[in-house]
Amino acid sequence: MGLGILEPSAGGHVPGTSFMGAMGPKNNVGGYEGEQMDPKLKYDTSGPVPIVLVPQPSDDPNDPLNWSLVKRDCITAILCCVSVLASCLSSILASNTIYIAIHINENVNRVAALTGYHLCGVGASGLIIVATARVWGKRHLYVLGTVLLCITSIWAGAAQSYKSLLWARIIQGVAVCPFEALVNASVGDLYCVHQRGKRMAMTNFALFGGAFMTPVVVGKITTVMGWRWPFYFVGIFAGVCVPFVFFFCPETAYRRATQYNTDLSSNSQTHILPFNGRVTPAAMDFPDPIPVLSKEAGATPIENLDTDIPPPRATFLQSLALFNGRKTSDSLWKLILRPIVLIVHPAVFWGMLTQGALIGWSVMIGVVIAYIFMMAPVRFHEEQIGYMYTGAFLGAMLGFLLAGMLADWSTRVMTRWNKGVFEPEFRILLVLPQAITGITGVFLFGWAxxxxxxxxxxxPDFFFGMEVMGMIIGAVAASLYIVDAHRSIAVEVFTTFLLFKNFFSYALTTGAFDWLMELGTWRLFWTMGIAQIAVCALSIPMYVWGKKNRRLMQRWDILRLCRLD
Known part of the structure; x- marks a missing residue:
């Protein structure tokens, strides 16, 4: 048992567990004290301690793991910028719903329902969009999504009827879907395990943090320029992003040979080669030390891989192709059904609640702010209601910074304590700061x-910020765990997260006012706080038995049992 994580009763390597090295600091002659790097493996030697790359990059120059870190970070930055625009559409009506209802002469509840229909558009399109991403890659969806963001935002701003605005909002949901569902999965495509933490924090901040700055800006724009201009500005900025996405975001999905996916390999495919004299099989609690294909299984050992000449590097013009071949031979219809079936996967269920519950509570807080603070005795107007989201945005920023600092640092510390062996369950420790900030924020917001x-x-604004801070940290924790522990199904899992988050939020928006009237503010948020305690408590068994669950899901694959593999 390593650091409280129970080992499966059956021996062998468990997918997700990886050896990342346990080497000493650099010495004065350019080597490493007491260690010698294994020539069969590739390392990150940019820091004071060399780290085994997991997964191992292939020798193909078109493998995203072989691209320069600057190029990969530029791709991530561009996707984050578009994700901010996509995320702001979910909350673009938060501070000006009543204003719009008055100006288009429509019932307030029907205008408020536009956000719910938008969320349904995101969720309903997720199954189709993500299935096509698995088959043909993500690039075409990023380009299509950015173009649709531009078109539908201009359409919404120019809408002359409620019906036109309604359909613009629904199709905006389709445009948002590729970014909500796929950007975190692209982090798994572009980076090795030890590089993902800060980048995953950044993508989650873009996906969720931007939504909380939006009401602050929209309230001011609406007061000065009218309700149409927030949509116009999103359309203009999305139009600016289109060439960046088209020219500088190549396909990140890559079919890497199984031998290199050391984080996905299982005991039936791998054995462990000795790393050095100091790290022993007993110390690692493995039958042997770094996953490589077994000779006994009839496969080629890693030192003899890629004996053929690697393919040439794709030219810039070739990288602009929206499609560059199928990424899987699986049936499209099976891929559409996978996210629904995966709800019963224990790790997916845990991640779905860890990420989605606080998002739902954030939606409820938005409803309370719009109702309570526009009524007596406060009587805020649209611009002031927008300013109430300043605390939430600052909380999102602090959550991003804290998650970014802790994600990779805590993993390196835990891996070192575990004799160089990385376990994905180390990511679950991020739930601790999520619980402290998120639960406190929910309870004390309701009280204030x-x-x-x-x-x-x-x-109340301060405690709203605390709740959102916990929300960001929880989203990072769930995303990192899924990418590290179950990367082979990460795209489908993020679709499951998307479906739950959007339909859960939609359900909360439809009943929010009734619950608020029936229970009162304090009782409503007391109930939500108790529910959040239960959600955070699920992380304890997930940490302790997570490795056993990975072994169980390897042997009793839910997708295989449902004939969706």
Whole structure:
């Protein structure tokens, strides 16, 4: 048992567990004290301690893991910029719903429902979009999504009827879907395990943090320029992003030979080669030390791989192709059904709640802000309601910074304590700061918002920020765990997350006012806080038995049992 993680009763390597090295610092002659790097393996030697790359890059120059780190970070930065625009559309009506209802002479509830229909558009399109991403890659969907963001935002701004605005919002949901569902999976495509933490924090901040800055800006724009201009600005900025996505975001999906996917290999495919004299099989609690294909299994050992001449590097013009071949031979219809079946996967269910619950509570807080603080005794107008989201945006920023600092650092520390062996369950430790900030934020927001005449707006806004801080950290924890522990199904899992998050949020928006009237602010958020405690408590068995679950899911593959493999 390593650091509280129970080992499966059956021996052998468990997919997701990887050896990342346990070497000493550099010495004065350019080597490493007491160690010698294994020539069969590739390392990251940019820091004071060499780290085994997991997964191992192939010798193909078109393998994204072989691209320069600057190129990969530029791709991530561009996708994050578009993700900010995509995420802002979910909350673009948060501060000006009543204003729009008055100006288009429509019922307030019907205008508020536009956000719910938008979320349904995201969720309903997720199954089709992600299935096509598995078959043909992600690039064409990023390009299509950016173009649709531009078109539908201009359409929404120019809409002259409720029906036109409704359909613009639904199709905006389709445009948002590729970014909500695929950007985190692209981090898994572009980076090795030890490089993902900060990048995953950045993508989650872009996907969720931008939504909380939007009402602040939209409230001011609506007051000064009218309700149409927030949509126009999104359309303009999306139009600016189109050439960047088209020219500088090549396909990130890559069919790497199984031998290199050392984080996905199983005992039936691999054995462990000795790394050095100091790290022993007993110390690692493995039958042997780094996953490589077994000679006994009739495969080629890693030192003899790629004996053929590697393919030439794709030219810039070739990289602009929207499609560069199928990424899987699986049936499209099977891929569409996979995210639904995966709900019963224990790790997916845990991640779905860890990421999605606090997102739902954030939606509820938005409803309460719009209702309580526009009524007596506060009587805020649209611009001031927008400013109430400042605390949430600052909380998202702090959550991003904390998750970014802790994600990779904590993993390196835990891996070193575990004699160089990385376990994906180390990522679950991020739930601890999520629980502290998220649960505190939910309870104390309900307490402060229940008496606005006493506590005013500043204290509820502060606790809103705490709740959002926990939300960002939880999203990073769930995303990292899935990418590290179950990377082969990460795309489908993120689709499951997307479906739950959007339909859960939609359900909350439809019943929010009724629950608020029936229970009152404090009782409503007390109930949500208790539910969040239960969600965070699920991380304890997930950490302890997560490795056993990985072995169980390897042997009793849910997709294979449902004939969807």
């Amino acid at each position: 918002a229940s008496k606005p005449e006493t506590y005013g707006w500043a204290l």
